[in-house]
Structure formats: structure tokens, C-alpha cells
Amino acid sequence: MIGLCDCNNFFVSCERLFNPALEGRPVIVVGSNDGCVVARSNEAKALGIKMSQPLFQIRDLVARHRVTTISSNLTLYGDISQRIMATLRREIPSIEIYSIDEAFLDLSGVEEQELHALARRVVERVRRDIGMPVSVGIAPTKTLAKVATDLCKRYPKLRSVCVMRREEDIAKVMHSYPVRDVWGIGRRSTAMLGSYNITTAEQFRNAPKGWISAKMGVVGLRIWRELWGESCIKIDNTPSARQSIMVSRSFRHEIEDVESLSRTIATFASQTCEKLRRQHSLAAQVEVFIRTNPHREDHPQHNVERVGMLSTPTDSTLEIVKMATAMLRELFFKGYKYKRAGVVLSNITPNQGVQRSMFDTIERDKHKALMETMDRLNQEMGRGAIVVGAQGEGVAPSRKENSSPNYTTSWEDIISVKV
Amino acid sequence: MNRESQLNIYTPEMEDGTGQPMAQSSVSAGFPSPAEDNFGVKLDLNRELVRNPASTFYARVSGVSMVDEGIDDGDLLVIDKSVEPYDGALAVCFIDGEFTLKRFLDRGDHALLMPANSRYEPIRVSAESDFRVWGVVQYLIKRM
Numbered sequence: 001m002i003g004l005c006d007c008n009n010f011f012v013s014c015e016r017l018f019n020p021a022l023e024g025r026p027v028i029v030v031g032s033n034d035g036c037v038v039a040r041s042n043e044a045k046a047l048g049i050k051m052s053q054p055l056f057q058i059r060d061l062v063a064r065h066r067v068t069t070i071s072s073n074l075t076l077y078g079d080i081s082q083r084i085m086a087t088l089r090r091e092i093p094s095i096e097i098y099s100i101d102e103a104f105l106d107l108s109g110v111e112e113q114e115l116h117a118l119a120r121r122v123v124e125r126v127r128r129d130i131g132m133p134v135s136v137g138i139a140p141t142k143t144l145a146k147v148a149t150d151l152c153k154r155y156p157k158l159r160s161v162c163v164m165r166r167e168e169d170i171a172k173v174m175h176s177y178p179v180r181d182v183w184g185i186g187r188r189s190t191a192m193l194g195s196y197n198i199t200t201a202e203q204f205r206n207a208p209k210g211w212i213s214a215k216m217g218v219v220g221l222r223i224w225r226e227l228w229g230e231s232c233i234k235i236d237n238t239p240s241a242r243q244s245i246m247v248s249r250s251f252r253h254e255i256e257d258v259e260s261l262s263r264t265i266a267t268f269a270s271q272t273c274e275k276l277r278r279q280h281s282l283a284a285q286v287e288v289f290i291r292t293n294p295h296r297e298d299h300p301q302h303n304v305e306r307v308g309m310l311s312t313p314t315d316s317t318l319e320i321v322k323m324a325t326a327m328l329r330e331l332f333f334k335g336y337k338y339k340r341a342g343v344v345l346s347n348i349t350p351n352q353g354v355q356r357s358m359f360d361t362i363e364r365d366k367h368k369a370l371m372e373t374m375d376r377l378n379q380e381m382g383r384g385a386i387v388v389g390a391q392g393e394g395v396a397p398s399r400k401e402n403s404s405p406n407y408t409t410s411w412e413d414i415i416s417v418k419v
Numbered sequence: 420m421n422r423e424s425q426l427n428i429y430t431p432e433m434e435d436g437t438g439q440p441m442a443q444s445s446v447s448a449g450f451p452s453p454a455e456d457n458f459g460v461k462l463d464l465n466r467e468l469v470r471n472p473a474s475t476f477y478a479r480v481s482g483v484s485m486v487d488e489g490i491d492d493g494d495l496l497v498i499d500k501s502v503e504p505y506d507g508a509l510a511v512c513f514i515d516g517e518f519t520l521k522r523f524l525d526r527g528d529h530a531l532l533m534p535a536n537s538r539y540e541p542i543r544v545s546a547e548s549d550f551r552v553w554g555v556v557q558y559l560i561k562r563m
């Protein structure tokens with residue numbers, strides 16, 4: 001059996017954790033740069049506020065219902081996420097972190113009649129230890145576990161736990177479950193299926209295997225099998241396989257010149273390296289992406305990415321910044337207004353016993369000493385005190401207006417308790 | 420012995436504080452120091468004060484209602500949310516829109532939040548109050 005533990009309205013719940021007065025009130029979290037809704041409390045959902053909606057479209061609604069609007073604070077959410085994953089691992093040894101607020105649980109060794117009690121214990125423990133409301137769905141496959149977790153959110157009387165084990169239980173759910181909400185069924189597939197009057201998961205399951213395969217290929221067939229209880233997507237609990245480190249932002253003002261964008265990419269690259277060194281790891285792959293504004297259909301669009309491999313895994317800011325900015329210059333085209341960019345490090349391995357490439361010409365020990373000094377000074381004097389030349393000056397961002405303090409990662413920001 | 424022939428080995432300071440220090444006495448041929456076997460682990464305050472890192476949070480004291488227990492303005496609290504609130508616990512509570520630190524007394528049908536300063540009254544927690552125990556204080560850290 002496979003479980004899925006999913007945090008309820010994760011970003012909103014993180015905010016409520018340090019500001020319990022927000023409980024029971026409509027709250028939304030908006031992306032700190034683009035101003036689109038990234039999380040909603042149940043009360044905000046009930047007002048009809050949609051995911052990804054730009055804040056300017058709902059100003060009236062927000063004012064009328066006094067909806068609390070908070071800018072996202074990814075530092076805080078990342079820390080809470082790590083705490084949740086660590087807590088899950090204490091209950092279930094094998095988990096796959098699927099996203100910042102979801103983890104699949106490998107329950108293969110657990111007796112079937114104990115599943116419900118285990119799920120209940122997980123929900124209560126995460127609630128007590130961290131203060132985070134979560135839902136746990138259990139089923140024979142990942143796709144069905146997703147459905148089970150979704151049911152927890154639709155039906156409060158399940159009290160955040162849903163075990164969907166027997167085929168007759170699954171069939172009953174499939175009967176009314178919308179096929180568009182099935183994991184992996186996108187907008188295009190929904191439209192295609194709709195044109196054949198397939199709108200529920202039951203109708204999808206009852207379609208002949210060959211038809212699904214012809215219309216939707218191997219991916220569609222895999223969803224079909226998973227809905228029939230045949231596990232096709234295994235739990236991936238190898239920590240390195242999914243691991244990547246990303247820093248990306250949307251810009252308040254679009255960037256049109258290569259020098260500014262290059263400084264931005266250098267800053268992002270340098271932040272990914274800091275994270276990499278903090279977890280004592282090395283990366284062998286660097287990806288740079290740049291994006292224009294998808295909401296401006298009147299502007300020409302240019303969305304490209306480039307992946308570069310390093311012959312020797314590294315954690316050196318100098319090397320990675322050099323590579324990332326070089327890739328950016330290949331990607332950049334004059335005449336586009338870039339709205340978003342990012343740097344992703346992957347192929348991450350622990351920093352020990354690295355095999356050096358035969359043609360390695362970099363003085364790794366010197367780099368290492370330099371990076372240690374840089375990290376120490378940035379820690380002592382504040383982030384951005386020491387940067388590499390490519391980052392330019394004054395790029396260290398200050399905290400955004402309206403976002404919550406870093407309650408768990410900055411001594412200046414820990415909660416104050418009135419005594 | 421010629422001092423220049425000594426080789427001193429030190430270990431880098433590990434960020435997570437769990438690194439094993441290597442032998443620090445000089446390496447030379449001859450009888451090894453019996454203390455070598457105990458080169459062991461450094462004392463790590465994190466390990467002593469934080470039993471469960473995932474559920475431990477810090478907070479700063481602001482105010483004087485607990486001074487008789489030696490809890491002063493500016494002190495640092497180490498709070499473990501995984502500890503069930505017990506009768507008499509020093510607890511960070513959330514009541515009617517604010518965090519507060521008090522002794523939590525469980526009286527069955529109601530709870531009392533006890534200050535430690537004669538100028539403050541106990542707070543009676545009724546069923547109507549918006550109240551919860553946020554976490555139990557495990558340590559108080561004070562700058563002397």
C-alpha cells in the first residue's frame with residue numbers, strides 16, 4: 001500500500017502557525033513578485049478566490065471580506081517542510097518527498113488492518129509536533145492515494161484520513177470522481193476525453209485498454225492501470241534522485257538588457273551554491289532558464305533553458321557562476337522582455353571522495369578555502385556582504401513588504417512572547 | 420624531541436557540530452598517550468537543549484509578569500511543541516489573539532494561567548476563550 005501525506009493549504013497553514021489569530025478567517029498567500037494567489041485558506045476558497053488569480057482581479061472581494069493577504073515567505077515554508085518530512089520519517093522509514101508539502105509513504109510492510117490507525121497517528125503527530133494540519137490518503141497505487149487524499153479535503157467527516165483499500169470501495173469512489181481531477185490528466189486530455197463523454201474516473205477505467213493506449217499513449221495507459229490498482233509508479237526514496245536546488249524569481253519590472261539579467265543569474269547561481277555547501281554536497285549539472293511574461297500576449301515570447309554538465313562535480317560559486325552566466329549569454333536574445341529566470345543545480349552527490357576528471361585544471365583546494373571564507377563572512381556580516389564580481393553591487397534583496405518574518409531561520413525574527 | 424618534527428592535525432569545524440575530532444596530540448614514534456582513546460565527541464549544546472529538532476522553536480520573552488520565576492525581558496525560550504501540556508508546565512499559550520508565557524494549571528473543567536509577579540492576576544481560561552497551548556518550554560537561556 002502507498003500513502004500520501006499532503007499538507008492542507010500549506011503556505012496558509014505555515015502563516016497561521018505563528019499567527020494563530022488567522023485561524024477561521026479568509027487568508028491568501030500571494031507570490032512575492034508577480035502578485036498571483038499561490039495559496040488559499042478554506043474560507044478564501046469559499047469566497048470563490050481561485051489559484052493563480054492575479055491579486056488585482058480580486059481587490060474588491062479582498063476588501064469586502066477583509067481577506068488577509070500575505071506575501072509568500074519561501075524561507076519559512078522550506079523550513080517547516082523539512083520539519084514535517086523529518087517527522088514523517090520517524091513514523092515511516094521510507095518516504096518520497098514529492099513536493100514542498102507532499103510526501104509519498106511506503107507502507108508495503110504494514111498490516112492492512114493497521115493502516116487506518118497508522119494514518120491517524122501520522123495526522124495527529126504532525127499536528128501536535130509542528131502544528132500543521134495534514135491529510136493522509138492510503139491506496140494500492142500512487143494515483144489512487146492522490147484520490148484518497150483529495151477525498152479527505154472534500155469530506156471533513158473523514159477527519160483527514162482515507163484508506164481506500166478494497167476494490168468495491170475504490171469502484172464506489174471512481175463512480176463519481178471527476179476524471180479531470182485524476183493525477184496526470186491535464187487540460188488537453190480532459191477536453192479530449194470529454195468529447196467522448198468520458199467525465200468520471202469510472203468511465204475512464206471502463207474504456208478499453210487499447211483505446212486508452214491509442215489515444216493517450218503509455219502515460220495514459222499507466223494512469224488507467226494505476227486506477228485499476230496496479231502499481232506502476234514506484235516510490236522513489238533515493239534521496240539523490242529527485243534532488244535539485246533551485247533559485248528562481250519573477251521580476252517586478254521586466255529585464256531587457258543582458259548585463260542586468262546576467263547579474264541576476266549570477267546572484268541566483270551564487271545562492272544555489274550557498275545552499276549546496278550548507279548541505280555538504282556537490283553538483284554536476286547546472287540549468288539556466290529565462291521566461292517572458294505569459295500574461296502579456298501582446299509581447300513576443302521567448303522561453304528557453306540550457307543544461308550544462310560539469311566534468312567534475314563542484315560546489316564552487318566561481319565555477320558555477322561562470323558557467324551559468326556563459327549559458328545565459330547563449331540563451332539571451334535582444335528585443336524580449338524577460339519576466340522570470342532561474343538557476344537549477346542537479347546531479348547532486350555528497351561532498352566526499354570526489355573523482356576528479358583527468359583534465360581538471362581547477363585549483364580545488366584554493367576554491368574551497370575561498371568559499372569557506374566567503375560563507376563565513378556572509379554569515380557574520382549579513383548575506384550579500386561578499387559576492388563574486390559577476391553579481392554586481394546592491395543585489396542582495398531586502399525582505400519584501402507584507403511577508404512574514406523568518407520565525408525559524410533568523411534570530412531577529414523569532415516570535416516574541418508577551419509575559 | 421625536536422619541536423619541528425611534530426605534526427599537528429586539527430579538524431575543520433563542522434557546521435552541524437557532529438564531526439568527530441581527530442587526534443590532537445603530535446604524532447611521533449613511541450608510546451601512545453593513554454588519553455588518545457578518549458579523543459571522542461565535543462559537547463554540543465544543540466544536542467543537550469534540543470531533544471527533537473523538528474518540533475523545537477525559539478521565542479524571545481517580552482515583559483515582566485514572570486520575574487519571580489527568574490524569567491526576564493529578553494530571555495530566550497526553547498520550546499518543544501511535541502511535549503503534551505501537563506499540569507504545572509511552563510507553557511507558551513495563545514489566548515484571544517496573543518502569545519503569552521505562563522504556568523499552565525489544568526483544573527479539569529477550566530484552566531488557569533498563573534503569572535509569577537504579584538502585580539499580575541491569574542488568567543482564567545473559559546470555554547469561550549480562543550485558547551490553545553502552543554508549546555511547552557524546555558529551557559530558558561539568559562544572558563548574564
